[in-house]
Amino acid sequence: MSPAESVRATANPGAAPAARPGVGWALLASELSVLFRRWRTWAMLAALAAVPLLIAIAVRATTHEPPAGRGPQFLSQITHNGFFVGLTGLLVCIPLFLPLTVGVVAGDTIAGEAGHGTLRYLLIAPAGRIRLLVVKYLGAAVFCAAGTLAVIVAGLAIGAALFPIGPVTLLSGSTVGFGEAIVRLLLIGVFVLISLLGLCAIGLFISTLTNVPVGAMAATVVLAVMSQVLDSVPQLDWLGPWLFSHYWLSFADLLREPISWTSLGDNALLQLGYVAVCGALAYGRFSTKDILS
Structure with a gap:
């Protein structure tokens, strides 16, 4: 805050500081820096990356192929093509x-700041409550992308190290080259990101409703x-299309030729609807909330 702004704030303590150009990007950069400097963040990413690693090692260590139809889909195809390690992961x-790791990050967005007593200091800066909500949401979305990418990269790396790599047979029966298969796997990663x-x-x-981050995390999960x-x-088939998790595993069309x-x-x-409704509710709660910590 400049000296002039400090004088105006002192003279009129109830007035909100004027937003400066670029403060939103600076706030987002600071949010991402704080998020990815935490050991908790890297521990969660490492745990996600460990899932395909454990799957590949378990399949490699067995003396026979996994039986078809048992375990996760594509598990029986891992021994023939390491590409399927990332997909199975x-x-x-x-x-x-x-969802567990995303719930931890998303539930901590506002409640974590309130619990640590730093929320009011963030609002003193010329950011505004709307901008702070947007930045917190974008930070959680970036973590979703990082978590999804961690699973894909770890799966491809261990799959290439332990199993043969080559053309991939799609669900429609056609075969594509390994490069195109990677592109399709990345598209599935985008699908998963959108799902979250x-x-x-x-x-x-939920994080705007409490000052206890653990409660917000648990409720989200x-x-x-x-x-x-x-x-x-x-019996609740009519409700399914309205649930935010309904399409989480519906990316099979990206493994067909042509892609649907x-x-x-x-x-x-569906996810846009949830973002709009929950974003409006978050703003309605946060804009009227007394910030005491």
């Missing part, structure tokens, strides 16, 4: 491990599990 991480954006918004909203449980009950973008579009539209 994503399938294992999507239902629990990715709704959960990020839910965690952000519980909602992720409950959504999947409800989606698996046949229907599931990706439906998923993106």
Whole structure:
């Protein structure tokens, strides 16, 4: 804050400081710096990367191929092509491990600052509550991308080290080169990232409701599990398309020839709805909340 701004703030303590150009980018850079300097963040990314590593080592250590139809999808194909290690790792991480880590980060966005007594100092800076919410949400979204990428990269690396690498047979029966298969795996990573954006918004909203970050984290993770449980009950089929986890595993169309973008579009539209609704609720709560810490 410049001396002139300090004088104006002193003369009129109730006035909000004027936003400076570029302060949003600086705030986002600071948020990402804090997020990725935490040991907790790197521990969660390492845990996600360990999933495909453990799968590949377990398959390699066995003396026979995994039986078809047992275990995660594509597990039996790992011994023939290391490409499927990354894909199997994503399938294992999507239902629990990715939502767990995302819930920790998203639930900590606002509640963590309040719990540590730093939230009011962030609001003193010329950022504004809306901008702070957007920055916190973008920080959680970046972690989603980092977590998804960690699983893919670790899976491809260990798959190439332990198993043969070559052309990939798609679900439609056609075969594509390894390079195109990598592109499709990255598209699946984008699909997974989009799938987690709704959960990020839910965690952000819950984080505005409490000053206890552990409570916000736990509530976010519980909602992720409950959504999947409800989606698996046949009697609640009418509810499934409205649940944010409904399309989490619906990326099979990206492994066909030609690619069908229907599931990706439906998923993106659903997550956008959750982002809009939960973002509005978060703003409504945060804009009227008394910041005492």
